[in-house]
Amino acid sequence: MLEYSGEKLNVFQGLSPKSLIKRYGSPLYVYNEKIIRENCRKMKSLVSYHNFNVHYSAKANSNLAILQIIRDEGLMVDAMSPGEIFAEMEVGFTPKQILYVANNVKKEDMLYAIERGILMSIDSISQLEQYGELNPGSKVALRFNPGVGDGHNKKTITAGKGTKFGIEISIENIVQIREICKKFHIKIVGVHMHIGSLFTNSAVFIESVKIICGVSRNFDDLDFIDLGGGFGVPYRKQEGEEGLNLPKLREDLDQLLYAFARIYGKDIEFKIEPGRFIVAESSAILGTVTSIKRNYGIKFVGTDIGFNAFLRPAMYDAHHDIEIFSQSKGPKLVEKVHIVGNICENSDNLGENRMIPQTKEGNIVAVMDTGAYGHVMSSNYNNMLRPAQVLIRHNSQPVLIRERDRIEDLISKDIPIEL
Ligand code: LLP
Numbered sequence: 001m002l003e004y005s006g007e008k009l010n011v012f013q014g015l016s017p018k019s020l021i022k023r024y025g026s027p028l029y030v031y032n033e034k035i036i037r038e039n040c041r042k043m044k045s046l047v048s049y050h051n052f053n054v055h056y057s058a059k060a061n062s063n064l065a066i067l068q069i070i071r072d073e074g075l076m077v078d079a080m081s082p083g084e085i086f087a088e089m090e091v092g093f094t095p096k097q098i099l100y101v102a103n104n105v106k107k108e109d110m111l112y113a114i115e116r117g118i119l120m121s122i123d124s125i126s127q128l129e130q131y132g133e134l135n136p137g138s139k140v141a142l143r144f145n146p147g148v149g150d151g152h153n154k155k156t157i158t159a160g161k162g163t164k165f166g167i168e169i170s171i172e173n174i175v176q177i178r179e180i181c182k183k184f185h186i187k188i189v190g191v192h193m194h195i196g197s198l199f200t201n202s203a204v205f206i207e208s209v210k211i212i213c214g215v216s217r218n219f220d221d222l223d224f225i226d227l228g229g230g231f232g233v234p235y236r237k238q239e240g241e242e243g244l245n246l247p248k249l250r251e252d253l254d255q256l257l258y259a260f261a262r263i264y265g266k267d268i269e270f271k272i273e274p275g276r277f278i279v280a281e282s283s284a285i286l287g288t289v290t291s292i293k294r295n296y297g298i299k300f301v302g303t304d305i306g307f308n309a310f311l312r313p314a315m316y317d318a319h320h321d322i323e324i325f326s327q328s329k330g331p332k333l334v335e336k337v338h339i340v341g342n343i344c345e346n347s348d349n350l351g352e353n354r355m356i357p358q359t360k361e362g363n364i365v366a367v368m369d370t371g372a373y374g375h376v377m378s379s380n381y382n383n384m385l386r387p388a389q390v391l392i393r394h395n396s397q398p399v400l401i402r403e404r405d406r407i408e409d410l411i412s413k414d415i416p417i418e419l
Helices: 017-024 033-044 064-072 082-090 107-115 125-134 171-184 203-216 246-264 276-282 312-316 407-411
Strands: 028-032 052-057 076-079 098-102 119-122 139-145 187-192 224-226 269-272 283-295 298-303 322-325 334-340 349-357 364-368 388-392 398-402
Touching: 017 028, 017 283, 017 364, 017 388, 017 398, 028 033, 028 276, 033 052, 033 064, 033 276, 064 076, 064 082, 064 388, 064 398, 076 082, 082 098, 082 107, 098 107, 098 187, 107 119, 107 125, 119 125, 119 187, 125 139, 125 171, 171 187, 187 203, 203 224, 203 246, 276 283, 312 349, 322 349
Parallel strands: 028 388, 052 076, 052 269, 076 098, 098 119, 119 139, 139 187, 187 224, 224 269, 298 334
Antiparallel strands: 028 283, 283 298, 283 364, 322 364, 334 349, 388 398
8 A cells, every 4th residue: 555654745746737738738637646545544534433434426526547546545436327336337346335326316227226236325205115116125225314404505505405305304204214115125224414515614514413313213224324425625725724624523423423333232334425525636627828818907817727627616606726837937926817718608717806926828827626526527518628637646657547538529429410
């Protein structure tokens, strides 16, 4: 196993962004293997409770090379779709190491998991009934909605009132679940929750763990309780933002986990399923400054990182620190600018009112912390090419882990008609 010194790691690991762009083209996702490995280890040692496992939530980044590293670190995985299951099995995850977290899925998708012996977490009574018909005599996990949620944006809160996720905790629902289980001889082996994505204060998470432990006592045959993901990372490092307080989280969680195991009378397994925490800070997307202009009093720095390449700022108003790399040496004037992309929509904004050193066309720009929900949310909108992905290995060598789209790819699935 590779050992790391614990020093503060930098995504580029001493390599020049300019030379990476020169070699692989612009824009370009750059990832750092060491950072991914370190984050895997931080999550694996989140608690001292011994029966504890981490499932990486592959929706954050499902590139095969990234999945390989995570598997090598001994994590298991979650899947949201047959497509994620497929990618995970391609890199060697076994069915037992995969949890299929299914939200409103079709019967074909259920069958994909059933045929491979992959456990599902089911998120409604309606889907439990369908599952029972398809796979009587089997085992499942159930996702409950603890009634409270958290996240960086309304769009990423996945529990509490007004959200479509999980089964509401009520006596009637528990009774109905029991009836369905009896009818189809189904055993509930797991209870699952996920309150949302990106909390940096763990108070709501801890509250929801208590609630989910409470509902778990209704089930006698549990092997595990899955507490979900959502563990936040600091996106405003330039302003000194700190990350999650892991020692505090460890203390709070340990107490609850040990207490539950005592009451339940079994050293039940606890799982978490982080995505963002593992990969977000391992990456930056590099691009090139393509134009500079002033429009009615605002200075715009145009780049080739459109929201087809990186969607989070346009979709969630998400903040990402931005760095500029210029070739010219010496002090530069700092100025306030809007940094934008090359898509024909006004939401195509990487950062508004950013204070950056004066820049010019051809400079390299880095949008930081793009390893989670970056490339996986990219698209071909405006018939743009999705960027390549490069991994800086532990020995500081960059390797290509996904090619840039080719222009022919853009029309490869279209079927022209006869005229
Ligand atoms: N488990 C379940 C059931 C989930 O739905 C998710 C994320 C996770 C785990 C992992 O959450 P994480 O640890 O990564 O926060 N595209 C949004 C984030 C959407 C998260 C969806 N579910 C963004 O860019 O902020």
